[in-house]
Amino acid sequence: MSSLLHEFSQNGLCALLESRHETQSSNSVREHSPDPIPVDLLIEIFSRVPLKSIARFHCLSKFLASILRRHDFTELFLTKSLTRPRLLFTVKTKGKLLFYSSPQPHNPDDNSSLVATSYHPTLVPDYQPTYICKPGTLEGSFVIVWFDVRPEKFGFINKDEDMLPKPNDYDTSPSTLFNYKDKLGIHCLVEENLVLWVLEDAGNHKWSKHSYVLSPLGYHIVSRSLFFGMTSTGEIVYSWNSSVWFYNIEKNTIKRVNIQGLEELEPPTFINNFLDYVENMKFL
Secondary structure, eight states, X not given: OHHHHHHOOHHHHHHHHHHHEEEOSSSOEEESSSSOOOHHHHHHHHTTSOHHHXXXXXXXXXXXXXXXXXXXXXXXXXXXXXXXXXXXXEEEETTEEEEEEEEOOSSOOTTEEEEOEEOOOEEOOOOOOXXXXXXXXXXXXXXXXXXXXXXXXXXXXXXXXXXXXXXXXXXXXXXXEEEETTEEEEEEEETTEEEEEEEEETTTTEEXXXXXXXXXXXXXXXXXXXXXXXXXXXXXXXXXXXXXXXXXXXXXXXXXXEEETOGGXXXXXXXXXXXEEOOOOOOO
């Protein structure tokens, strides 16, 4: 299998298929040579290829496009993608929105490196938000809104009273929603404490609070970094320039992973970063 994968470069695969095979049925390929390549084997090989290469293969020939649109292939590709989640970076630079992704490490070594893959850039129009201010009003608050897609109904989740800012809370970071072990979580930094709120009972609006005292190094990183989210193993992830930091809140340890391919974007502006990004070949 490894030799086949090595042989199937973008141009070599297309030339090989077009010169040696033509479609016979949905499950087989009629041979033009003594050793035809079964469609099932091609599907298995393509399922191991990155999505960016798949998109290129799709435009090379009708034969390849017919394979890549098959339901059994798209299901197999998604199944394998779920076992190898990735990190997704969205970067704004020079009026463009760039997308990068890299493998998402599991229990990474400190100061290790990963290579980011770039995707097609998107032009970003200038955006100036508009606000309506009632005369004499100087206060505002954020609320949590949920939407049920089946009845198309909106609702609100009440916040705990302790979440409300106190008069002297000047050193409090903005709150960010995230997935806390399949529960709704809120991440914020209060002075030198990392505070995580977890929605334990959505129906009764019950929250639990988890507070962690940061070390000087931890506070230095967390206060200057963009919050990524939480991994399935419970590590809090942050990004700072071209580095990703994995903070184990239970062991109070921090590991740094360098992302190669983002250095040329200095100084980049990270819009949003995402954990558990999964590539999907299903066409809308």
